[in-house]
Every structure is written in structure tokens, then in C-alpha cells.
Amino acid sequence: MEYTSMTREQLQAERQAVEKEFEALKAKGLKLDMSRGKPGKAQLDLVSDMLTVITSPEDCVVDGVDVRNYGELTGLPCAKRYFAEILGCRAEECFIGGNASLTLMYDTIAKAYTHGLLHSEKPWAKLDIVKFLCPSPGYDRHFKVSQSFGMELITIPMTETGPDMDAVEEAVKDPAVKGMWCVPKYSNPEGIIYSDETIDRIAHLKPAAPDFLLMWDNAYCIHEFDGDFVPFLDIISLCREAGNPDMVFEYASTSKVTFPGAGISVMASSVDNIKYMTDLLSIQTISYDKVNQLRHVRYLKDKAHTLELMKKHAAIMKPKFDAVVSALEEKIAPLGIASWKRPKGGYFVSVDTMDGLAKRTLALCKEAGIVMTGAGATFPYGVDPRDRNIRIAPSLPPVEELQVAIDVFCTCLKLAALEKLLG
Amino acid sequence: MEYTSMTREQLQAERQAVEKEFEALKAKGLKLDMSRGKPGKAQLDLVSDMLTVITSPEDCVVDGVDVRNYGELTGLPCAKRYFAEILGCRAEECFIGGNASLTLMYDTIAKAYTHGLLHSEKPWAKLDIVKFLCPSPGYDRHFKVSQSFGMELITIPMTETGPDMDAVEEAVKDPAVKGMWCVPKYSNPEGIIYSDETIDRIAHLKPAAPDFLLMWDNAYCIHEFDGDFVPFLDIISLCREAGNPDMVFEYASTSKVTFPGAGISVMASSVDNIKYMTDLLSIQTISYDKVNQLRHVRYLKDKAHTLELMKKHAAIMKPKFDAVVSALEEKIAPLGIASWKRPKGGYFVSVDTMDGLAKRTLALCKEAGIVMTGAGATFPYGVDPRDRNIRIAPSLPPVEELQVAIDVFCTCLKLAALEKLLG
Numbered sequence: 001m002e003y004t005s006m007t008r009e010q011l012q013a014e015r016q017a018v019e020k021e022f023e024a025l026k027a028k029g030l031k032l033d034m035s036r037g038k039p040g041k042a043q044l045d046l047v048s049d050m051l052t053v054i055t056s057p058e059d060c061v062v063d064g065v066d067v068r069n070y071g072e073l074t075g076l077p078c079a080k081r082y083f084a085e086i087l088g089c090r091a092e093e094c095f096i097g098g099n100a101s102l103t104l105m106y107d108t109i110a111k112a113y114t115h116g117l118l119h120s121e122k123p124w125a126k127l128d129i130v131k132f133l134c135p136s137p138g139y140d141r142h143f144k145v146s147q148s149f150g151m152e153l154i155t156i157p158m159t160e161t162g163p164d165m166d167a168v169e170e171a172v173k174d175p176a177v178k179g180m181w182c183v184p185k186y187s188n189p190e191g192i193i194y195s196d197e198t199i200d201r202i203a204h205l206k207p208a209a210p211d212f213l214l215m216w217d218n219a220y221c222i223h224e225f226d227g228d229f230v231p232f233l234d235i236i237s238l239c240r241e242a243g244n245p246d247m248v249f250e251y252a253s254t255s256k257v258t259f260p261g262a263g264i265s266v267m268a269s270s271v272d273n274i275k276y277m278t279d280l281l282s283i284q285t286i287s288y289d290k291v292n293q294l295r296h297v298r299y300l301k302d303k304a305h306t307l308e309l310m311k312k313h314a315a316i317m318k319p320k321f322d323a324v325v326s327a328l329e330e331k332i333a334p335l336g337i338a339s340w341k342r343p344k345g346g347y348f349v350s351v352d353t354m355d356g357l358a359k360r361t362l363a364l365c366k367e368a369g370i371v372m373t374g375a376g377a378t379f380p381y382g383v384d385p386r387d388r389n390i391r392i393a394p395s396l397p398p399v400e401e402l403q404v405a406i407d408v409f410c411t412c413l414k415l416a417a418l419e420k421l422l423g
Numbered sequence: 424m425e426y427t428s429m430t431r432e433q434l435q436a437e438r439q440a441v442e443k444e445f446e447a448l449k450a451k452g453l454k455l456d457m458s459r460g461k462p463g464k465a466q467l468d469l470v471s472d473m474l475t476v477i478t479s480p481e482d483c484v485v486d487g488v489d490v491r492n493y494g495e496l497t498g499l500p501c502a503k504r505y506f507a508e509i510l511g512c513r514a515e516e517c518f519i520g521g522n523a524s525l526t527l528m529y530d531t532i533a534k535a536y537t538h539g540l541l542h543s544e545k546p547w548a549k550l551d552i553v554k555f556l557c558p559s560p561g562y563d564r565h566f567k568v569s570q571s572f573g574m575e576l577i578t579i580p581m582t583e584t585g586p587d588m589d590a591v592e593e594a595v596k597d598p599a600v601k602g603m604w605c606v607p608k609y610s611n612p613e614g615i616i617y618s619d620e621t622i623d624r625i626a627h628l629k630p631a632a633p634d635f636l637l638m639w640d641n642a643y644c645i646h647e648f649d650g651d652f653v654p655f656l657d658i659i660s661l662c663r664e665a666g667n668p669d670m671v672f673e674y675a676s677t678s679k680v681t682f683p684g685a686g687i688s689v690m691a692s693s694v695d696n697i698k699y700m701t702d703l704l705s706i707q708t709i710s711y712d713k714v715n716q717l718r719h720v721r722y723l724k725d726k727a728h729t730l731e732l733m734k735k736h737a738a739i740m741k742p743k744f745d746a747v748v749s750a751l752e753e754k755i756a757p758l759g760i761a762s763w764k765r766p767k768g769g770y771f772v773s774v775d776t777m778d779g780l781a782k783r784t785l786a787l788c789k790e791a792g793i794v795m796t797g798a799g800a801t802f803p804y805g806v807d808p809r810d811r812n813i814r815i816a817p818s819l820p821p822v823e824e825l826q827v828a829i830d831v832f833c834t835c836l837k838l839a840a841l842e843k844l845l846g
Contacts, residue, residue, distance in 0.1 A: 038492055038493050038494075041489065044480065044489065044491045045480045048479065048480045048483070048491070051477055051478050051479065051482070051714075052475070052478050054474055055474050055475050056471065056474065057464075057467065057468045057471045059474070060467070060474075066464065066467065067684065068467045068471070068682040068683065068684060068685060069461055069467060069682070069683050069684055070459065070461050070678075070683045070684050071461075071684065072684075098521050098522070098711075098712070099710075099711065099712045100707075100708045100709060100710075102707065102708055103707050103708045106706065106707035106708070107707075110537065110707075113537060114536060114548070115571075125537070141709075145706055149537065255493075259491040259492070260491065260492050260493045260709075261490065261491060261495075261710050261712060261713050261714065262491060262712045262713065262714035280571070283529065283564075283567055283568055284523075284525065284526050284529035284533075284568070285525055285526045285529070286523060286525065286564075286683075287522075287523075287684050288521075288522065288684075289522045289684060289685045289712065289715070290685065291474075291682060291684065292685065292712070292715070
């Protein structure tokens with residue numbers, strides 16, 4: 001029976017029962033983490049043969065380059081070819097970075113701020129106001145990069161097919177709007193895949209700012225855990241064909257393919273953009289870790305081989321997502337106090353509660369020993385205007401722990417709803 | 424006989440002979456590189472057992488941390504302890520970075536520019552003018568970082584004991600002077616070790632700028648190739664004791680201990696500075712490559728073990744430096760057209776020619792197939808006011824190639840001098 005259909009007496013009885021549940025769970029002294037899209041130990045072990053791919057000096061030479069030494073700032077040619085095949089772009093459009101694509105994203109924004117982009121009239125630091133579009137719910141670390149440079153964050157609502165493009169097309173008429181964050185496939189946190197029409201409209205944007213920066217974080221481009229690989233469009237070609245060749249920077253990494261903390265990353269963009277950024281990046285480093293680049297290429301081989309590996313990750317991930325969604329369906333769905341989607345890839349389940357329950361639910365979770373992403377984190381400035389979005393990251397705990405954690409979550413959500421309904 | 428003591432006829436005869444030498448060398452079609460402090464293949468092979476230090480999932484756990492996963496932004500505790508022992512500072516003063524200390528240096532300057540340092544009144548981007556002291560000859564990549572942020576580079580003369588401290592003490596009275604670059608041990612390019620008195624005067628500076636930034640690049644802190652390890656002072660304690668606890672950031676790396684392109688780096692500073700920088704760096708990355716951090720700690724073990732390894736590097740390096748200095752002593756010294764020092768550590772030999780010969784000498788080298796660091800590179804803006812300083816980097820070529828390269832260099836230098844003297 002839905003909570004909103006219950007009488008006050010029924011709600012009070014339910015509250016008593018749920019409070020008892022909650023106290024019992026709290027007494028267990030749990031310490032479980034569903035806060036971050038952190039792969040679990042089984043996934044790390046799955047790829048640990050990577051550690052023995054390169055073992056001798058002879059293994060360290062490729063295309064005439066000794067990967068141990070300095071040089072090759074833009075990355076090994078074989079690593080560019082690898083990522084070009086994954087992303088569907090050209091090898092010369094790829095710049096291979098270190099272990100974090102977030103750093104390449106930060107570098108791009110930082111360079112825009114300190115030096116300007118290819119088509120900037122001046123560095124963004126010299127502008128009075130810089131606005132950035134943040135489709136929300138979205139990824140807190142994206143928003144924080146923009147925020148740390150003092151940008152004004154503009155919330156764009158997410159729809160089933162991606163960012164609300166009417167809102168985006170309207171917003172970019174403002175020359176102070178300098179860019180937009182996008183996670184086009186299995187968006188963080190909702191797991192939405194942008195529709196072809198949305199992507200086409202994005203590529204065809206006519207922003208007033210000549211240096212509009214489309215931040216295309218393709219973090220989950222091959223990260224299906226349910227069903228086959230879903231092909232995606234090459235945003236770089238699309239922008240070029242739409243007359244916006246230098247508008248987009250795309251990012252990806254192996255952080256959730258091999259080792260989260262020791263993978264390799266890629267930044268892909270027009271050849272002109274890559275040249276412009278390479279000149280700026282040449283001031284800050286001589287080269288990224290090419291031993292690790294070669295280790296990855298030798299281990300992952302190519303797209304087909306990588307997709308096979310992703311199936312193995314999927315076999316570990318799917319039971320975890322199933323556990324979360326089943327618990328929600330069983331315990332929360334009948335009560336009508338929240339909604340969610342069943343994603344087929346990515347790292348999150350996004351739950352929208354009745355308005356005003358997110359913070360309280362997560363405070364209760366914390367009390368019971370469950371660490372979750374902070375309420376509001378998926379919105380600009382960490383403020384969810386309706387205080388309802390909760391991001392669940394099921395990847396880290398083993399299934400048995402996860403089942404406990406999600407049970408606790410359901411209890412906390414019920415209790416928060418009952419407190420609210422009872423005023 | 425010194426060239427300046429020769430008659431015009433003698434000079435002409437000498438020129439004819441040297442031109443013949445030069446043409447013969449050019450005809451060999453050489454392609455040799457003495458441009459960068461790049462370790463040679465023998466040095467890379469020396470440390471390649473590092474590739475098999477970590478081979479299994481079990482190897483990847485240390486102090487309860489799985490190094491394969493995200494987290495530990497400031498670095499592994501064992502890596503901090505390792506560098507603290509090397510640098511003589513405290514573990515909590517160390518922040519462990521990726522494969523390039525240059526990136527940590529850039530990050531420090533970039534943060535000063537975009538966000539300000541701990542004691543900044545405002546971000547440097549908001550100031551009309553920022554000046555930075557550049558002891559010269561110095562390291563071109565240092566100067567370029569400052570230059571890329573539009574700073575005014577102030578040349579400070581180098582003396583036998585480090586930067587001219589009278590000039591430094593005078594310069595820091597200007598509040599627009601925001602910092603200074605230093606390579607305190609085996610300075611790049613001259614191989615000078617700052618005297619204790621110089622270091623003490625630096626630690627006791629009373630700069631007008633409250634956020635004066637001492638960039639202490641201890642790149643060659645354990646890099647003796649001739650003789651025993653020379654102990655050095657801990658600049659962080661010294662600054663603290665002098666009442667300047669937050670003035671200095673120190674940097675070092677394993678780039679010339681293990682793999683140049685795949686080492687680990689450290690930034691050391693006061694605990695307050697490290698906390699301040701960590702907060703800013705947390706926006707740009709989740710963590711650096713901890714697998715590689717652990718690989719290094721397990722391989723290098725501690726200071727004593729690392730110094731043993733450095734002796735093996737020295738055995739490879741010393742014959743190269745001997746070849747360069749011997750050739751200079753034999754072929755150039757009698758002519759009185761240049762001077763140099765015989766360094767005992769670091770990666771360079773710095774040659775000062777008669778005024779006005781550096782560019783021409785290097786142009787001739789290029790013609791003969793020898794790549795050298797560009798003339799002027801060791802001065803701010805790439806302009807050597809006396810056009811005389813040349814940096815020789817003997818580490819990359821094997822000794823037999825190096826002997827050829829330095830012979831070519833001597834011939835080119837002689838020819839440049841003769842052209843000049845004959846007008």
C-alpha cells in the first residue's frame with residue numbers, strides 16, 4: 001500500500017515497525033560504502049595479469065620508441081590507435097594522458113581560464129563572468145571543476161534522451177555561456193544514453209561564444225553490464241560536419257577497464273585543438289607514463305578484445321545492480337515514495353525520492369554505517385532544489401554486503417518518508 | 424697557443440685547418456643528441472628489474488590500501504616515508520605525485536595564478552605584474568613555466584656558491600617579486616652546489632610579498648657521478664626555523680633514478696601548505712598512480728639502498744662526463760676561447776665561450792648533425808645577453824658516440840671563434 005494512501009494511524013504503526021528495523025540495523029555496527037563508482041576487488045583481480053605484460057627491457061620498445069625514457073608528449077602512436085578505435089575517431093585526434101581523465105578535463109578548463117582556447121578572444125580569467133551548463137543530475141566532480149574557477153553553474157534539466165535541448169539552445173545564445181558538461185552514454189548518475197537526435201542537436205549548436213567548450217566525458221562508452229555493447233556516435237566527426245570542428249573535447253579512460261588508480265586516459269579533439277593544447281601542455285610535462293600506456297595496449301589489444309573483457313566486468317557488476325534494483329522494487333516500489341531507472345551500463349543507480357527526503361535519508365544511512373554520495377552532490381553547488389536525488393554506487397561492496405547495505409538504505413528511506421508524512 | 428695571441432696569418436692558417444676538419448665531420452652524416460638530460464639505455468636497463476617487483480594481486484596491498492583502486496590523493500604513506508628520508512624532511516610534509524615533478528611545479532605556479540597561495544591576498548592572475556627571480560644560467564623549463572603565466576623574469580647572476588644573494592636580497596624588497604627558482608644541488612646547467620651560507624641566507628629572506636614562493640627543485644639531490652653522496656640541508660626545516668614556514672616548496676623525483684618517463688615525484692612543504700594544495704589538487708584528480716608508487720618503494724627500498732643504485736648510475740655516467748671534459752681540456756683549454764667546470768654530479772657540463780660564440784657554435788653543430796640545447800635556453804626568455812653559455816648533456820649517447828659528438832663540438836667552437844676573431 002502506498003504511504004500517501006495510508007491513514008495517520010497506519011503511518012504511525014508503520015513508523016514504529018520501521019524504527020524498530022532501523023535500530024536493529026544500527027545495532028549491527030555496519031561499515032559499508034556505496035558512495036563512489038569504485039570497482040570492487042573481483043574486478044581488480046580480473047585484470048591483474050596486466051602487471052606481467054611488460055617485464056624486460058626488450059618489452060619496452062615499440063615503434064622505435066623506448067617507453068622508459070622521456071618524450072612523446074602526446075602519447076604512444078599505438079595508444080592513440082587503440083583509443084581511436086574505441087571512440088570511433090582518428091588516431092591524430094587523440095592525446096594520451098596519465099592515470100586520470102579528470103586531470104585532462106581540468107587541464108582543458110584551466111587552460112581556457114589562464115590562456116584561453118583556440119578561438120578565445122582572451123583568457124577566461126580576464127572575463128567578468130563565465131557561465132557553464134550543467135545537465136543535472138550530473139557528476140559532482142565536473143561541476144566542482146567549473147566551480148573552482150569561479151564559473152556560474154547553470155542547471156539544465158536532464159530528460160530521458162539527454163539534456164533538455166530546448167533549454168540548451170536557448171542558453172547558448174548568451175555569450176557568457178562558455179560550455180557544457182556531458183556524459184553522453186550511461187550518464188552519471190541516471191545511466192541515460194543521449195539519443196541520436198540530442199547528440200545531433202548538440203553538434204549543431206550555434207553558441208554565441210566563439211570558444212564554446214563542449215566537455216564530452218565518454219566515461220562509460222564501453223561499460224555495459226547488461227546486454228551487448230551499444231554503439232555510439234563519434235562526436236568529433238559530428239561537430240566537424242556541423243561546422244563546429246573545434247567545439248568539442250572528448251575524454252575517456254581505462255579507469256573502469258583495468259585499474260582505477262593506474263589506468264591511462266585520452267583526450268580527443270580536432271587536430272587543431274590537440275596541437276593548441278599540446279603546446280600549452282608541453283610547459284607542464286615532458287611526457288606521461290608511456291610504460292603504462294604500452295602495458296595497456298599490449299594487455300587490452302583492441303576494441304574487440306576489450307569488449308570481451310568488459311563482458312567479464314559485466315558478469316561481476318550485473319548481480320550488484322540486480323541486488324539494488326530488486327530491493328528497491330520489492331521494498332520501495334509498493335510504497336510510492338521514490339522512483340528510479342534500471343540502467344544497462346555505467347556505475348550508478350539514481351533514485352528520486354518524494355521531495356525533501358534525500359538529505360534525511362542519507363543522514364539516517366550514515367547513522368547506520370552506510371556511506372553514500374552526499375545529498376545534493378549531483379546538482380550544481382551541491383544543492384538539489386527538490387532535495388530528492390540520491391546516487392547509489394553498487395560496484396565496490398561484494399554482493400552479500402551490498403544486499404545488507406541496500407536493505408539499510410530502503411529502511412532509511414522509508415523512515416525518512418514516514419517522518420515527513422507524519423510531519 | 425691561445426687564439427687571442429695569434430697573428431692574423433696564424434689565425435687564417437688555423438681556420439683553414441679547422442674548416443677542413445669541420446667538412447670532414449659533416450661528411451660523416453652524424454646524428455647525435457646532447458640536448459637533454461636524458462639517461463642512456465644502459466641506465467634504463469640497470470633498473471628494469473623494477474618491472475617485475477609487483478606481479479600479483481597480493482603484491483598490490485600495502486598498509487591496508489589496495490593500490491590498484493582510487494584514493495589516497497596525497498600518496499602512499501610508504502612513499503612519503505621514502506622521500507622524507509631522502510630529502511631529510513618529515514613524511515607528513517610530502518605529497519607524492521605522478522611521473523613528473525615538473526607537473527607538480529607547474530601545478531604550484533598555476534594554483535598561485537588561479538587561486539593564490541596560502542598567504543596570497545588575491546590570485547596572481549588578478550595582479551598587474553608578477554616578477555620571478557631566475558638565477559642564470561638556469562633551467563629553461565623552469566623559466567618557461569613562469570613565462571607562460573606572463574610573469575616578468577628577473578635574471579639573478581649565479582656565483583660559485585649559488586645565486587648572488589646580495590642581488591636576491593635587494594630584489595625581494597619589491598612586493599611584485601613573488602618567487603625564485605632554485606636548483607640547490609648540482610644546479611642545472613653549471614653543477615654548482617649552493618653553499619650552506621647561501622642556503623641560510625635564502626631561508627632567512629624577508630620578502631615584501633607575503634606569498635613569496637621559493638621553488639626548490641632538488642632534482643639532483645642524490646645524483647653524484649663522481650665521489651660519495653654529498654649531504655644537503657633540509658630547506659623545509661631551515662625556512663621554518665627562520666620564521667618562513669610556508670615560503671618553500673621542494674620537488675624531487677625518481678626520473679633519473681629509475682625510468683625518466685615512468686617514475687614518481689614528490690612535492691614537500693609545510694603541513695599547512697600541503698593541506699592547502701591538496702584541497703586544490705583534489706579538484707583535478709582522485710589520485711596519482713599508486714601501483715607505480717608501490718613499485719618504486721619496493722624496488723628502491725630506502726635511502727641507503729637507493730644510494731647504492733646511484734653508484735651504479737655513476738659508473739655509467741662518469742666516463743661520459745670524463746670524455747666531455749677531457750676533450751674540452753685537450754682541445755679547447757689551450758686556445759683560451761672558453762671555460763667550464765668539472766661537475767661531480769647532475770646531468771650537465773656548462774661551457775662559457777668568449778662572448779658572442781654560443782649561437783654560431785650551435786648552428787655549426789646542427790649543420791654537422793649534433794643536436795644541442797638551443798643557445799640562450801639557460802637564460803630568461805631564451806636570451807643569453809652575452810651569447811656565450813652552452814649546456815652540454817652527455818648522458819644519452821654511449822661513450823663512443825659521445826666522443827665523436829664532443830669532437831664535433833670542439834671543432835665547431837674553434838671555427839666559431841676563428842670566424843669571430845677574423846671578423
